[in-house]
Every structure is written in C-alpha cells, then in structure tokens.
Amino acid sequence: MADEIFPFQRMQQAFAAAIRDPRDRSGPSSAPLHRLQIYRQLAYNNVESFLSTGFPIVKAILGDGWPPLIQDFLRRRRRQTPYLFELGQEFPAYLQNERGPNIEDSSFLLELAHYEWVELAVLIDEAPPPEENPALIEEPLSHTICLSELAWPAYRFPVHRIGPDFQLAVPPDEQTFLLVYRDRSDEVNFLEIGAGAYQLLDALQQAGPIEASLILSKTASASDIDRGTLRRAHEELLRELAELSVIGAYAATEQEIALAPNTELEPRR
Numbered sequence: 692m693a694d695e696i697f698p699f700q701r702m703q704q705a706f707a708a709a710i711r712d713p714r715d716r717s718g719p720s721s722a723p724l725h726r727l728q729i730y731r732q733l734a735y736n737n738v739e740s741f742l743s744t745g746f747p748i749v750k751a752i753l754g755d756g757w758p759p760l761i762q763d764f765l766r767r768r769r770r771q772t773p774y775l776f777e778l779g780q781e782f783p784a785y786l787q788n789e790r791g792p793n794i795e796d797s798s799f800l801l802e803l804a805h806y807e808w809v810e811l812a813v814l815i816d817e818a819p820p821p822e823e824n825p826a827l828i829e830e831p832l833s834h835t836i837c838l839s840e841l842a843w844p845a846y847r848f849p850v851h852r853i854g855p856d857f858q859l860a861v862p863p864d865e866q867t868f869l870l871v872y873r874d875r876s877d878e879v880n881f882l883e884i885g886a887g888a889y890q891l892l893d894a895l896q897q898a899g900p901i902e903a904s905l906i907l908s909k910t911a912s913a914s915d916i917d918r919g920t921l922r923r924a925h926e927e928l929l930r931e932l933a934e935l936s937v938i939g940a941y942a943a944t945e946q947e948i949a950l951a952p953n954t955e956l957e958p959r960r
Contacts (some may be wrong), residue, residue, distance in 0.1 A: 699731065733767065869881060874935065887928070
C-alpha cells in the first residue's frame with residue numbers, strides 16, 4: 692500500500708525524532724547514544740546558526756532564553772523542510788501556533804520575529820519591483836496600478852525600534868504602520884507610514900490591479916475631507932509610492948482585456 696511504513700522508514704522517523712528531542716530515548720536501538728549526541732548537536736547548530744542570522748534582535752532580547760527556545764522549536768515544529776530559508780518562515784508560525792502563549796515571552800515577540808523574517812523574505816523574493824514609469828509619477832490617478840509583491844504593510848508594536856534597550860509590555864495606544872520593500876537597486880528599505888497610507892496599501896493588496904481613480908472614489912465616499920483636498924493628497928502619496936517602486940502601472944494581458952466586462956473595472960479577488 693502507498694501509505695505503508697516499512698521498517699527502514701520507521702527507523703528513520705525514530706532516529707529523526709531522537710535527534711530533534713534530546714529527551715527522546717526511543718531512538719533506534721542500533722544507534723549508540725554518543726552518535727545520537729553528535730547528530731543532535733549538528734542539527735541544533737545548523738538551526739541555531741540560521742535563526743541567529745535571521746532573528747538577531749529576538750536572540751539579543753531573549754539572552755539565556757534563546758537556546759531553550761531553539762531546542763523547543765526543533766522538538767515541536769511539524770514541517771520537515773530541507774531548506775534553511777523555510778525555517779525562517781516556520782519560526783514566527785511556531786511562536787504563534789506551536790509554542791503559543793508563554794509567560795516568559797515578551798508580548799511583542801511574535802510581531803518582532805515576523806518583522807525580522809519579512810526583511811529576509813523581501814530580500815530573496817524573485818519577483819522584480821515595478822519598473823520605473825515617468826507617466827505614472829506624472830499622472831498617478833490616470834493609471835491602473837498594482838502593489839509590488841515586495842511591499843509589506845505591518846504592526847501593532849513599533850517593532851522597528853524594539854531592541855535590548857527598548858521594550859514595551861503592552862502595545863501603544865496608536866498603531867505603528869511600517870512598510871518593508873525592495874527597491875530597484877535590490878536594497879531592502881523600511882519606512883514608517885501613516886494610517887492613510889497603510890489603508891491605501893491594504894486596499895491595493897486586497898483589490899489587486901485597480902484604477903487609481905476608483906480607489907480615490909471609494910475613499911472619498913467614506914471621508915469627510917473635501918474631495919479636492921483628498922485628490923491632491925492621493926496624488927502626492929501615489930507619486931511618492933511610485934518613485935519608491937512600491938506601486939507600479941499595471942498593463943492588462945490580451946486575455947484579460949478580452950474577458951473584461953464593458954462596465955466599471957472590478958477589483959481582482
């Protein structure tokens with residue numbers, strides 16, 4: 692049967708479990724303890740080294756609590772990826788779903804870990820930033836626009852300021868909105884933005900390619916601000932985002948044009 696576990700596979704699983712968890716004494720009887728210890732140390736060193744590089748601020752804040760956390764991560768994580776980068780993606784998920792609430796953890800730890808992972812994720816993402824488009828910068832409301840796949844709005848805590856010398860027990864009254872993106876020079880940048888810019892980026896992320904004027908219309912209908920003032924603010928914000936390569940002009944494919952209705956452009960879901 693396809694899902695049958697053969698003795699050799701069962702032995703491999705027992706050996707891997709014993710490597711991940713030093714408390715596990717159910718490893719294969721043919722594996723001497725001193726050899727298991729060597730593999731355990733190698734596994735720990737590999738994971739710890741990668742996560743130390745990817746999450747240096749989390750490590751610095753935890754101090755002596757870092758090694759036990761890495762060991763717990765090794766023991767609890769469910770996915771068995773051979774790719775070190777995916778460990779970085781798994782780490783925030785482990786903090787949220789497997790480790791769960793822990794009285795020893797700071798309340799900002801999960802967001803901080805996600806913030807540190809985002810920097811690496813943006814850096815190695817294969818999707819290119821939007822191409823420079825002078826026409827978009829000149830008349831941003833006259834184009835169908837899309838959000839770069841490399842732009843990430845964020846967080847409750849001011850995670851860009853948190854470190855060993857600055858920590859918060861509870862989130863501030865006002866949220867911190869951050870944008871993490873890669874520019875056309877392949878440099879990762881961090882930008883603190885206002886609530887209005889965050890809402891615009893969030894709307895773009897939800898809608899996909901959409902007419903910039905349609906975004907303005909939706910915002911204006913829900914705002915008490917004079918439409919002319921709001922239009923100028925939108926134009927300035929979109930122009931700045933285009934210059935930063937956070938948004939780009941979207942060119943529909945021939946198939947999309949053929950399938951498009953003859954009515955107002957609908958946001959892509």
